[in-house]
Amino acid sequence: MSIDLSQFVPVFLEESFEGLEVMESGLLNLEEDDAEAINAIFRAAHSIKGGAGTFGFSNITDFTHVVETLMDELRAGRRSCSDSLKSVLLSSVDCIRLLLEAARDGTSCDDPQIKQVHQQLEAELSFDNKDKVAIVDNEFEKIEISSSPVAVKETQGWVIDFAPAPHLLMTGNEPILLISALADLGQLVTYAATDQVPSLDELNPEELFLHWKIDLYSDCSELAVREVFEWVEGDCSLSVLPLQTLADEVSEESVPNDSVSDEIAFDKVAEKSSTALVLNNESVEQPTIRSETASSKNNDDSSAAPAQNTRKIQADQGSIRVGxxxxxxxxxxxxxxxxxxxxxxxxxxxxxxxxxxxxxxxxxxxxxxxxxxxxxxxxxxxxxxxPISFVFNRFPRMVHDISSKLGKVVELTLSGEQTELDKTVMEKIGDPLLHLIRNALDHGLETPQERIATGKAESGTIHLSASHQGGFIIIQIKDDGRGLDTNKIQEKALSSGLITTDQVLSDSDIHDLIFVPGFSTVAEVNDLSGRGVGMDVVRRNIEALGGYVAVVSEAGEGSTFTVSLPLTLAILDGQLIKTQHEIYIIPLLSIIESIWVSTESLNAVAGRGRLFLFRDEYIPVINLSDVFCLSETTKSFTNSLMVIVEGGGKRAGLIVDELQGQQQVVIKSLETNYKRVEGFSGATILGTGQVALILDVAGVIKMGLDSSTKQYPHAINKDDGYLLAKVDI
CATH class of the missing domain: 1.20.58 (Methane Monooxygenase Hydroxylase; Chain G, domain 1)
Structure with missing residues (x-):
């Protein structure tokens, strides 16, 4: 019965993209003696190559093979970790990603970058390293074993008969790497049988004609040995027998003391046509193919095999992939x-x-x-x-590339990477964060010369952090650069007509101008910034998620951008309120408190509407009935119920008629089911079957502040209100 391998391709692609993240992260922080990082990069490349070969993605297999070979030489100490090598390996990650995306989309990938990087990899591989270990054919180095029955029975190990199928190389696997991985478990004597190799004119270089007999001297379990060959299961013939069995056979046949040699170890198949190599952990650092570390396997013995198998099954059941x-x-x-x-x-x-x-x-x-x-x-x-690390992990590479291009020395630090949020929110926050970090790199941080001239360290820092605060996730992008120049921003805003000379603005108000569409203080446009797009998109996208972005900056010290987002866009706890004949929902997390107010406690300010003194701060008062055009007459503020809310970094008092209790509600998208309506983040269905709109607190405050008269320009019209009541959500 044939198996349809195509059903496993999505899993392979998903795991491969995860492997690319491991490779990229490891290469960015790679040091000469960091064996753990080198091993992780090698394993990721090997897995991608092996899977690509299995599913017939030959272009991925061919490209990744060169990367894997270079990493194998790094592991074995036969190649140094130079900056040029790291640079081309980083470029190779981008190329593999392009190839995987093409495989996912079912398209061809003819990007010239792939050919160029492949040539660079080949050039690195062909570079003559003096540290390379030369292996000379037909020079045998074997471990001599005494034929004494007592001495032989005290020896622990395994006799491995490994006969790969001729097509094994086409699957992206190489026997030499598998044999090398066995060296992590102990000392090897390896014999390769060459009797099946055809003449040169009949040789097919894509087929394999060798097979091996291997003596492994180790106290590891049989399971540990077989795990080395997991990738080639079904593509080879494999036999693993205890070395003790061989010793007993030697004893029974009364072999002379000096005749335990190739004939016994190789069943006389490769008597005069074999090549033997002695491999051990001291001579050459060898690849690791398994998921567990070699050190843990060296502590296993044969009796531990059932326990190991149980642990492996439990590990496999630890997680599943679900669409x-x-x-x-x-x-x-x-x-x-x-x-x-x-x-x-x-x-x-x-x-x-x-x-x-x-x-x-x-x-x-x-x-x-x-x-x-x-x-x-x-x-x-x-x-x-x-965990938000799925978003954060893309930025080290970006910072590395952009800072190099700008000639800046930048250190990116991360904290709170394990802070969790909803996958839907995570998918939509990546681009806004990318804009903010690029902005910090291009505008915020100075060049090394500028930093030294102002008494700062040559290297600038960007700190990206995440944390939970109530039902929100708080993300901060903080740099120690030049900060925002309020004078320059104000001058640009005046010349652009965004503000007038008679307006008195605080530093916070001036900083807020950078989010105005089309606003930019950059005199010269480059491929990173200067076109006046980006920051307005950042704010719009974040507010569309029910969050807000705020900036605090000090000249010469740096800037901090704070992004606040709800943890989920699916369900929230809300406060039901009634205004006129309509019921609305305010997210509980946005409510500070509810109080009764009178006309005497409110202060009328020319051009600013009414203000209320709340905890030593004057906050604007917004009448929801007026904002949403629910009444032809203006409501009196005598003995009114006011809900004090906070959104978008601002506070306000919302005048309502009645509080109707709290309820957990399911958020339904207005934009998906109807259209985007300013002032509302969604809708829900109440227990009575009635549709209720969920207030976007930041949007409502903005609507109230945008107008100093009762002619609210952003109010919902009556047609919208009628359609919203009828729409099926």
Whole structure:
């Protein structure tokens, strides 16, 4: 029965992209004596090459083969880790990524960069390293074994018969690397049989005609030996027998003391046509093909094989790969369950006054259902939560390349990489963070000469951090560069007509101007910046996620950009409010407190509307009824209920008619189901079946502050309100 290998290609591609991240991270921090990093890079390249060969991606196999060979020479100490080698290996990662993307999309990849980098790799490989170890054919070096039965029985090890299939090389695997990996387990005597090699005119260089007998002297388990050959399982004939068995056979046949030689070790197959190599951990550092470390395997023995096998099975069961569409479907079902639970809870409230004896049991069941639903929702949401390192890991390479191009010395430090957030949020935050870091590299940090002239260290620093704060994730990009020049920004804003000479702006207001579309203080446009696009896109994309971005800067000391984002875009805890005849939802995380206010406690300021003194800070007062055009007349502020909220780094008081309780709600996208509406981040379905809009607090505050009159230019029109009530979400 044939197996359709194409079904495994998506898994191979996903694992290969992860392997590229390992390679890139390792190469960026590679040092001459960092054996662990070199091994990790080699293993990643070997896995990609082996998988590509299995699935028939010959272009990936051919390209990655050269990378693997170079890394193998680094592992063995036969090549030095030069800057030029690291540079071309980094370029090779980009090329492999292009090839993998082409394989994923089913297209051909003719990028000239691939051919150029391949030639550079070949040039590096052909460079004559004096440290290379020469292996001379037909010079045998063997371990002499005494034929004494006692001496032989005290020897531990394995006799390995490895006969690869002729097509093995076409799968991207090389026997010499497998044999070398065995050297991590102990000392080897290796014999290669050449009797099946055809004449030169009949030789097919793509086929393999050798097979090997290997004596491994080690106390490792049989499982440890077989794991070395996991990649070629099904493409070879493999026999692993205890060395003790061979010793017993020698004893039974009464072999003379001086005749334990090639004939016994090789079953007389390669009596005069074999090449033997002695490999051990002291002479040559050898490749590691297995996922576990060699040191852990050297501590195993034959009796530990069952335990090792159990541990391996448990490790394999530690995680599974599930399509994101299946997870999205599960989350949608849980969302519908939350809505159903809310509806049942509403029914329970309506029946609370009923005298039926089953009502109490019904209410108890509804309370338990609510608790279990919330627990289920939290567990399901955790499935989509991923560490932000998936985003952070792309930036070291970018900083390395851009700083080199700009002639700057930059150190990027990361913290909080394991902070988790929803995969949907993570996918959309990558580009805004990329813009902010590029901005810090190009505008924020000075050249080494400028830094030295101002008394700073030659190397500038960018610190990228993430942390949880309530239901939000806080991401900060901090640099120790020149900071924002408020005078220069203000002059540019004046000349562009963004502000007028009679406006009095604080430093914070001036810093905020960099997010205005088209604004740029760069005199000369380059391929990194100067076109006035980027920062406005950053703010717009972050606000679309329900977050905000703020900047704090000090001239000569540097700048800190703070991005605040919700952990998830699927479910939130909300406060139901009523204004006129409409019910809205305010995210609980945005609410500071709710208070009653009177007209006397409000201060009217010309051109600024009404302000309220809250904790030594004057905050604007926004009447939701006016903003959303819900009434023809202006509401009186006498004994009004005000909800004090915070969003986008600003505070405001929202005048509402009534608070109706708190509820966990499932967020439905307005943009997907209807269209983008300013002031709202989404909608939900209440327990009554009614559609309620979820306020975008930062957007509502902006709408209120953008107008100093009652003619709110961004208010929802009546048609929008009607359609929103009818749209099926």
């Amino acid at each position: 994101i569409d299946k997870i999205d479907g599960l989350i949608n079902r849980v969302g519908e369950l939350v809505i159903t639970q809310s509806m049942l809870g509403q029914v329970g409230l309506e029946m609370s006054d009923c005298d039926h004896p089953g009502v109490e049991r019904l209410n108890d069941g509804l309370v338990q259902l609510e608790r279990n639903t919330r627990d289920l929702q939290e567990e399901v949401m955790r499935i989509r939560m991923l």
